[in-house]
Amino acid sequence: MNRYAQITQFLHTSSHFYAIAIGIDSTYSYVSPNYDRNFSLGKGTLKGQHFSVTLHPEDIRICEEVGPKCFADPERLFPATLRKHDGNGGFITTQWEMRGMLDENGLPKSIFCIGYNITEFLDTQAKLDQAALQLDEISFIQSHGVRRPLANIMGIAKLLELTEDVDEIKQLTQMLTESANEFDAIINEISNKKS
Structure with a gap:
Protein backbone atom coordinates (compact mmCIF):
# COMPACT_ATOMS: atom_id res chain seq x y z
CA MET A 1 0.00 0.00 0.00
CA ASN A 2 1.51 3.35 -0.98
CA ARG A 3 1.94 6.20 1.50
CA TYR A 4 -1.00 8.24 0.17
CA ALA A 5 -3.35 5.25 0.46
CA GLN A 6 -2.15 4.62 4.04
CA ILE A 7 -2.79 8.23 5.03
CA THR A 8 -6.20 8.18 3.37
CA GLN A 9 -7.12 4.95 5.18
CA PHE A 10 -5.86 6.37 8.47
CA LEU A 11 -8.02 9.49 8.11
CA HIS A 12 -11.00 7.44 6.94
CA THR A 13 -10.90 5.29 10.09
CA SER A 14 -9.73 7.92 12.61
CA SER A 15 -11.93 8.50 15.63
CA HIS A 16 -10.19 11.79 16.48
CA PHE A 17 -9.73 13.55 13.16
CA TYR A 18 -12.36 14.63 10.68
CA ALA A 19 -11.67 14.47 6.95
CA ILE A 20 -13.93 16.10 4.38
CA ALA A 21 -13.79 17.39 0.84
CA ILE A 22 -16.02 20.16 -0.44
CA GLY A 23 -16.61 20.41 -4.18
CA ILE A 24 -16.76 23.63 -6.15
CA ASP A 25 -20.56 23.39 -5.88
CA SER A 26 -20.12 23.93 -2.08
CA THR A 27 -21.39 20.44 -1.20
CA TYR A 28 -19.57 17.66 0.59
CA SER A 29 -17.93 15.36 -1.97
CA TYR A 30 -16.24 13.24 0.72
CA VAL A 31 -17.11 12.80 4.39
CA SER A 32 -15.18 10.54 6.77
CA PRO A 33 -17.26 8.27 9.01
CA ASN A 34 -16.09 10.18 12.10
CA TYR A 35 -17.33 13.47 10.63
CA ASP A 36 -20.72 11.94 9.83
CA ARG A 37 -20.87 10.35 13.29
CA ASN A 38 -20.28 13.70 14.97
CA PHE A 39 -22.16 16.12 12.72
CA SER A 40 -24.88 14.39 10.67
CA LEU A 41 -26.92 14.21 13.88
CA GLY A 42 -28.20 10.73 13.07
CA LYS A 43 -29.59 11.73 9.68
CA GLY A 44 -27.29 9.61 7.52
CA THR A 45 -24.35 10.97 5.60
CA LEU A 46 -23.61 14.61 4.92
CA LYS A 47 -22.14 13.73 1.53
CA GLY A 48 -23.93 15.77 -1.13
CA GLN A 49 -25.24 18.36 1.34
CA HIS A 50 -24.20 22.01 1.42
CA PHE A 51 -21.14 22.56 3.65
CA SER A 52 -22.96 25.17 5.75
CA VAL A 53 -25.43 22.71 7.32
CA THR A 54 -22.96 21.89 10.10
CA LEU A 55 -21.64 25.42 10.69
CA HIS A 56 -22.46 28.23 13.05
CA PRO A 57 -24.03 30.86 10.74
CA GLU A 58 -21.34 33.44 11.58
CA ASP A 59 -18.57 31.03 10.52
CA ILE A 60 -19.81 30.56 6.95
CA ARG A 61 -17.95 33.75 5.97
CA ILE A 62 -14.68 32.22 7.23
CA CYS A 63 -15.08 29.38 4.73
CA GLU A 64 -16.04 31.86 2.02
CA GLU A 65 -12.79 33.75 2.70
CA VAL A 66 -10.51 30.70 2.99
CA GLY A 67 -11.92 28.78 -0.01
CA PRO A 68 -10.59 31.12 -2.73
CA LYS A 69 -7.19 31.25 -0.99
CA CYS A 70 -6.98 27.45 -1.19
CA PHE A 71 -7.41 27.54 -4.96
CA ALA A 72 -5.12 30.56 -5.41
CA ASP A 73 -2.27 28.69 -3.66
CA PRO A 74 -3.12 24.96 -3.75
CA GLU A 75 0.28 23.90 -2.38
CA ARG A 76 -0.36 25.70 0.89
CA LEU A 77 -2.46 24.63 3.90
CA PHE A 78 -4.85 27.24 5.26
CA PRO A 79 -6.01 27.13 8.90
CA ALA A 80 -9.54 27.88 10.06
CA THR A 81 -11.29 27.67 13.41
CA LEU A 82 -14.97 26.84 12.96
CA ARG A 83 -17.91 26.20 15.25
CA LYS A 84 -20.05 23.17 14.43
CA HIS A 85 -23.51 22.17 15.69
CA ASP A 86 -23.28 19.76 18.62
CA GLY A 87 -26.79 18.32 18.25
CA ASN A 88 -27.91 19.78 21.58
CA GLY A 89 -28.57 23.36 20.52
CA GLY A 90 -24.98 24.43 21.07
CA PHE A 91 -21.70 24.34 19.23
CA ILE A 92 -18.29 22.76 19.52
CA THR A 93 -15.15 24.45 18.25
CA THR A 94 -13.05 22.72 15.62
CA GLN A 95 -9.64 23.49 14.13
CA TRP A 96 -9.06 22.78 10.43
CA GLU A 97 -6.37 22.80 7.79
CA MET A 98 -7.64 23.18 4.26
CA ARG A 99 -6.02 22.74 0.89
CA GLY A 100 -7.24 23.28 -2.65
CA MET A 101 -7.33 20.21 -4.89
CA LEU A 102 -7.06 20.71 -8.64
CA ASP A 103 -8.20 18.40 -11.43
CA GLU A 104 -5.92 17.04 -14.17
CA ASN A 105 -6.34 20.31 -16.09
CA GLY A 106 -5.27 22.45 -13.13
CA LEU A 107 -8.81 23.68 -12.47
CA PRO A 108 -10.36 23.84 -8.99
CA LYS A 109 -11.93 20.51 -8.04
CA SER A 110 -12.46 20.50 -4.28
CA ILE A 111 -11.10 21.66 -0.97
CA PHE A 112 -9.74 18.88 1.22
CA CYS A 113 -9.99 19.53 4.95
CA ILE A 114 -8.63 17.81 8.04
CA GLY A 115 -9.96 18.91 11.41
CA TYR A 116 -10.39 18.02 15.04
CA ASN A 117 -12.37 19.13 18.08
CA ILE A 118 -10.64 21.79 20.20
CA THR A 119 -13.57 22.59 22.51
CA GLU A 120 -12.06 20.90 25.56
CA PHE A 121 -8.73 22.63 24.93
CA LEU A 122 -10.44 26.04 24.70
Whole structure:
Protein backbone atom coordinates (compact mmCIF):
# COMPACT_ATOMS: atom_id res chain seq x y z
CA MET A 1 0.00 0.00 0.00
CA ASN A 2 1.51 3.35 -0.98
CA ARG A 3 1.94 6.20 1.50
CA TYR A 4 -1.00 8.24 0.17
CA ALA A 5 -3.35 5.25 0.46
CA GLN A 6 -2.15 4.62 4.04
CA ILE A 7 -2.79 8.23 5.03
CA THR A 8 -6.20 8.18 3.37
CA GLN A 9 -7.12 4.95 5.18
CA PHE A 10 -5.86 6.37 8.47
CA LEU A 11 -8.02 9.49 8.11
CA HIS A 12 -11.00 7.44 6.94
CA THR A 13 -10.90 5.29 10.09
CA SER A 14 -9.73 7.92 12.61
CA SER A 15 -11.93 8.50 15.63
CA HIS A 16 -10.19 11.79 16.48
CA PHE A 17 -9.73 13.55 13.16
CA TYR A 18 -12.36 14.63 10.68
CA ALA A 19 -11.67 14.47 6.95
CA ILE A 20 -13.93 16.10 4.38
CA ALA A 21 -13.79 17.39 0.84
CA ILE A 22 -16.02 20.16 -0.44
CA GLY A 23 -16.61 20.41 -4.18
CA ILE A 24 -16.76 23.63 -6.15
CA ASP A 25 -20.56 23.39 -5.88
CA SER A 26 -20.12 23.93 -2.08
CA THR A 27 -21.39 20.44 -1.20
CA TYR A 28 -19.57 17.66 0.59
CA SER A 29 -17.93 15.36 -1.97
CA TYR A 30 -16.24 13.24 0.72
CA VAL A 31 -17.11 12.80 4.39
CA SER A 32 -15.18 10.54 6.77
CA PRO A 33 -17.26 8.27 9.01
CA ASN A 34 -16.09 10.18 12.10
CA TYR A 35 -17.33 13.47 10.63
CA ASP A 36 -20.72 11.94 9.83
CA ARG A 37 -20.87 10.35 13.29
CA ASN A 38 -20.28 13.70 14.97
CA PHE A 39 -22.16 16.12 12.72
CA SER A 40 -24.88 14.39 10.67
CA LEU A 41 -26.92 14.21 13.88
CA GLY A 42 -28.20 10.73 13.07
CA LYS A 43 -29.59 11.73 9.68
CA GLY A 44 -27.29 9.61 7.52
CA THR A 45 -24.35 10.97 5.60
CA LEU A 46 -23.61 14.61 4.92
CA LYS A 47 -22.14 13.73 1.53
CA GLY A 48 -23.93 15.77 -1.13
CA GLN A 49 -25.24 18.36 1.34
CA HIS A 50 -24.20 22.01 1.42
CA PHE A 51 -21.14 22.56 3.65
CA SER A 52 -22.96 25.17 5.75
CA VAL A 53 -25.43 22.71 7.32
CA THR A 54 -22.96 21.89 10.10
CA LEU A 55 -21.64 25.42 10.69
CA HIS A 56 -22.46 28.23 13.05
CA PRO A 57 -24.03 30.86 10.74
CA GLU A 58 -21.34 33.44 11.58
CA ASP A 59 -18.57 31.03 10.52
CA ILE A 60 -19.81 30.56 6.95
CA ARG A 61 -17.95 33.75 5.97
CA ILE A 62 -14.68 32.22 7.23
CA CYS A 63 -15.08 29.38 4.73
CA GLU A 64 -16.04 31.86 2.02
CA GLU A 65 -12.79 33.75 2.70
CA VAL A 66 -10.51 30.70 2.99
CA GLY A 67 -11.92 28.78 -0.01
CA PRO A 68 -10.59 31.12 -2.73
CA LYS A 69 -7.19 31.25 -0.99
CA CYS A 70 -6.98 27.45 -1.19
CA PHE A 71 -7.41 27.54 -4.96
CA ALA A 72 -5.12 30.56 -5.41
CA ASP A 73 -2.27 28.69 -3.66
CA PRO A 74 -3.12 24.96 -3.75
CA GLU A 75 0.28 23.90 -2.38
CA ARG A 76 -0.36 25.70 0.89
CA LEU A 77 -2.46 24.63 3.90
CA PHE A 78 -4.85 27.24 5.26
CA PRO A 79 -6.01 27.13 8.90
CA ALA A 80 -9.54 27.88 10.06
CA THR A 81 -11.29 27.67 13.41
CA LEU A 82 -14.97 26.84 12.96
CA ARG A 83 -17.91 26.20 15.25
CA LYS A 84 -20.05 23.17 14.43
CA HIS A 85 -23.51 22.17 15.69
CA ASP A 86 -23.28 19.76 18.62
CA GLY A 87 -26.79 18.32 18.25
CA ASN A 88 -27.91 19.78 21.58
CA GLY A 89 -28.57 23.36 20.52
CA GLY A 90 -24.98 24.43 21.07
CA PHE A 91 -21.70 24.34 19.23
CA ILE A 92 -18.29 22.76 19.52
CA THR A 93 -15.15 24.45 18.25
CA THR A 94 -13.05 22.72 15.62
CA GLN A 95 -9.64 23.49 14.13
CA TRP A 96 -9.06 22.78 10.43
CA GLU A 97 -6.37 22.80 7.79
CA MET A 98 -7.64 23.18 4.26
CA ARG A 99 -6.02 22.74 0.89
CA GLY A 100 -7.24 23.28 -2.65
CA MET A 101 -7.33 20.21 -4.89
CA LEU A 102 -7.06 20.71 -8.64
CA ASP A 103 -8.20 18.40 -11.43
CA GLU A 104 -5.92 17.04 -14.17
CA ASN A 105 -6.34 20.31 -16.09
CA GLY A 106 -5.27 22.45 -13.13
CA LEU A 107 -8.81 23.68 -12.47
CA PRO A 108 -10.36 23.84 -8.99
CA LYS A 109 -11.93 20.51 -8.04
CA SER A 110 -12.46 20.50 -4.28
CA ILE A 111 -11.10 21.66 -0.97
CA PHE A 112 -9.74 18.88 1.22
CA CYS A 113 -9.99 19.53 4.95
CA ILE A 114 -8.63 17.81 8.04
CA GLY A 115 -9.96 18.91 11.41
CA TYR A 116 -10.39 18.02 15.04
CA ASN A 117 -12.37 19.13 18.08
CA ILE A 118 -10.64 21.79 20.20
CA THR A 119 -13.57 22.59 22.51
CA GLU A 120 -12.06 20.90 25.56
CA PHE A 121 -8.73 22.63 24.93
CA LEU A 122 -10.44 26.04 24.70
CA ASP A 123 -12.50 25.36 27.84
CA THR A 124 -9.35 24.36 29.72
CA GLN A 125 -7.53 27.44 28.42
CA ALA A 126 -10.39 29.68 29.60
CA LYS A 127 -10.28 28.05 33.05
CA LEU A 128 -6.51 28.52 33.23
CA ASP A 129 -6.86 32.17 32.19
CA GLN A 130 -9.51 32.68 34.89
CA ALA A 131 -7.31 30.96 37.48
CA ALA A 132 -4.35 33.16 36.50
CA LEU A 133 -6.53 36.25 36.88
CA GLN A 134 -7.68 35.07 40.32
CA LEU A 135 -4.07 34.45 41.37
CA ASP A 136 -3.11 37.94 40.21
CA GLU A 137 -5.99 39.42 42.23
CA ILE A 138 -5.06 37.36 45.30
CA SER A 139 -1.42 38.37 44.94
CA PHE A 140 -2.41 42.05 44.74
CA ILE A 141 -4.66 41.76 47.79
CA GLN A 142 -1.97 39.94 49.75
CA SER A 143 0.76 42.40 48.83
CA HIS A 144 -1.33 45.54 49.38
CA GLY A 145 -4.43 44.79 51.44
CA VAL A 146 -2.89 42.44 54.00
CA ARG A 147 0.11 44.61 54.84
CA ARG A 148 -1.77 47.56 56.31
CA PRO A 149 -3.88 45.76 58.95
CA LEU A 150 -0.98 43.43 59.74
CA ALA A 151 1.38 46.40 60.24
CA ASN A 152 -1.29 48.06 62.42
CA ILE A 153 -1.67 44.91 64.54
CA MET A 154 2.11 44.62 64.99
CA GLY A 155 2.43 48.32 65.86
CA ILE A 156 -0.47 48.25 68.32
CA ALA A 157 0.93 45.12 69.99
CA LYS A 158 4.25 46.93 70.46
CA LEU A 159 2.44 49.97 71.97
CA LEU A 160 0.47 47.68 74.30
CA GLU A 161 3.77 46.30 75.61
CA LEU A 162 4.97 49.81 76.44
CA THR A 163 1.87 51.42 77.98
CA GLU A 164 0.39 51.09 81.43
CA ASP A 165 -2.36 53.70 81.06
CA VAL A 166 -5.76 51.94 81.28
CA ASP A 167 -7.52 54.43 78.97
CA GLU A 168 -4.75 54.09 76.39
CA ILE A 169 -4.92 50.28 76.66
CA LYS A 170 -8.69 50.42 75.99
CA GLN A 171 -8.16 52.67 72.97
CA LEU A 172 -5.33 50.46 71.63
CA THR A 173 -7.45 47.33 72.23
CA GLN A 174 -10.29 48.88 70.19
CA MET A 175 -7.82 49.75 67.41
CA LEU A 176 -6.43 46.21 67.59
CA THR A 177 -9.94 44.76 67.22
CA GLU A 178 -10.65 47.01 64.20
CA SER A 179 -7.39 46.00 62.52
CA ALA A 180 -8.05 42.31 63.27
CA ASN A 181 -11.55 42.60 61.76
CA GLU A 182 -10.11 44.32 58.68
CA PHE A 183 -7.48 41.58 58.40
CA ASP A 184 -10.19 38.90 58.75
CA ALA A 185 -12.28 40.54 55.99
CA ILE A 186 -9.26 40.51 53.66
CA ILE A 187 -8.59 36.83 54.41
CA ASN A 188 -12.27 36.06 53.64
CA GLU A 189 -12.02 38.00 50.37
CA ILE A 190 -8.97 35.96 49.39
CA SER A 191 -10.76 32.72 50.34
CA ASN A 192 -13.79 33.69 48.24
CA LYS A 193 -11.56 34.33 45.20
CA LYS A 194 -10.10 30.83 45.46
CA SER A 195 -13.50 29.15 45.26
